[in-house]
Amino acid sequence: QQQVKQSPQSLIVQKGGISIINCAYENTAFDYFPWYQQFPGKGPALLIAIRPDVSEKKEGRFTISFNKSAKQFSLHIMDSQPGDSATYFCAASLSSGTYKYIFGTGTRLKVLA
Amino acid sequence: KAGVTQTPRYLIKTRGQQVTLSCSPISGHRSVSWYQQTPGQGLQFLFEYFSETQRNKGNFPGRFSGRQFSNSRSEMNVSTLELGDSALYLCASSFWGAEAFFGQGTRLTVV
Numbered sequence: 001q002q003q004v005k006q007s008p009q010s011l012i013v014q015k016g017g018i019s020i021i022n023c024a025y026e027n028t029a030f031d032y033f034p035w036y037q038q039f040p041g042k043g044p045a046l047l048i049a050i051r052p053d054v055s056e057k058k059e060g061r062f063t064i065s066f067n068k069s070a071k072q073f074s075l076h077i078m079d080s081q082p083g084d085s086a087t088y089f090c091a092a093s094l095s096s097g098t099y100k101y102i103f104g105t106g107t108r109l110k111v112l113a
Numbered sequence: 114k115a116g117v118t119q120t121p122r123y124l125i126k127t128r129g130q131q132v133t134l135s136c137s138p139i140s141g142h143r144s145v146s147w148y149q150q151t152p153g154q155g156l157q158f159l160f161e162y163f164s165e166t167q168r169n170k171g172n173f174p175g176r177f178s179g180r181q182f183s184n185s186r187s188e189m190n191v192s193t194l195e196l197g198d199s200a201l202y203l204c205a206s207s208f209w210g211a212e213a214f215f216g217q218g219t220r221l222t223v224v
Contacts, residue, residue, distance in 0.1 A: 036215075043117070043203050043215030044156070089156060099146040099205065099213050100169040103156035 002027060004092050006104025013111050019077040021107045023090035026071065030092040034101070035064065035075050038087045047088070048075070080111045115139065117206050117216035125222045131192040134219045138185050138206030145187040146213065147179060150201040159202075162187055163209065194223045 005024045013019045023033075032051055036044035050057045050064040050073065057064045063076040077084055087108050091101040118137040126132050138145050146169075147159040158171040162181035179189040185206070191198055199222050205213040 041217070043205075043217050045215065046212050049212075091156075097210060098169055099144060099161050099207060100158050100171070101146075101148075101156075101213075102158070103148075105155045 002102055004090060004102050004104045006090050006107060008107060009105070010108045011110070013080045013109065015080065015082060015111055015113050017080050019080045019084070019109055019111070020074060021088055021090070022072065022074045023104050024072045025092050028071070029094055032093045033064070033066065033073050034091050036089045036091065038089065044089060082111045082113045085109055085111050117204055117214055119204050119216040119219050121219060122217065123220045125224060126194050127224055128194055128196060130194050131190060132194060132221060133188055133190045134202055136187045136204030136216060138187070139214055142206035142208050143185050144207045144209055145181055145185065146205045147187070147189050148203045148205070150203055150218070159189065196223050199223045
């Protein structure tokens with residue numbers, strides 16, 4: 001019940017295309033859903049995050065869509081660029097002051113120039 | 114503003130030894146959490162500290178321990194190292210209730 005399932009494992013997208021990564025969770029007590037981006041040799045960096053009282057959040061080219069009833073959320077990267085090539089992790093936590101994140105298994109994105 | 118600093122960046126240890134990893138959080142951040150990252154298991158939560166108190170602990174054996182000092186710096190210790198402990202150990206700091214910032218990690222190799 002603590003798992004966060006992420007798909008796909010890897011993704012290849014043409015420059016300018018849309019990258020879509022999906023995550024599903026089981027624990028309805030999760031209350032905070034961040035997405036992290038990780039480049040090789042670096043630690044993860046927060047990209048965008050959402051709480052379940054909102055169905056969509058957009059920041060620049062990055063959008064989170066959240067479906068509370070289906071217990072699913074997804075990251076959309078619009079106008080994907082080669083610089084977006086990285087590994088993306090979704091996560092979930094009980095937001096009441098904890099940083100105990102349950103991470104998805106990661107998606108390796110490659111954007112072709 | 115300096116980021117989260119983890120030392121050392123790389124470490125090679127022998128099975129059975131113990132190791133201590135250090136994390137200096139961003140100035141003003143009092144919350145520190147630790148994660149283990151491996152290709153097989155991904156990112157797994159180890160512990161979380163706030164004001165020198167452990168608030169949460171992940172599902173790791175007792176060989177993994179940690180602490181936080183009064184200046185918010187944190188250390189984690191792994192005793193009796195096993196080959197399977199080879200991983201990237203990540204520390205994250207945060208100002209309570211806000212975004213968690215990760216360091217670059219310590220790459221531990223157990224031989």
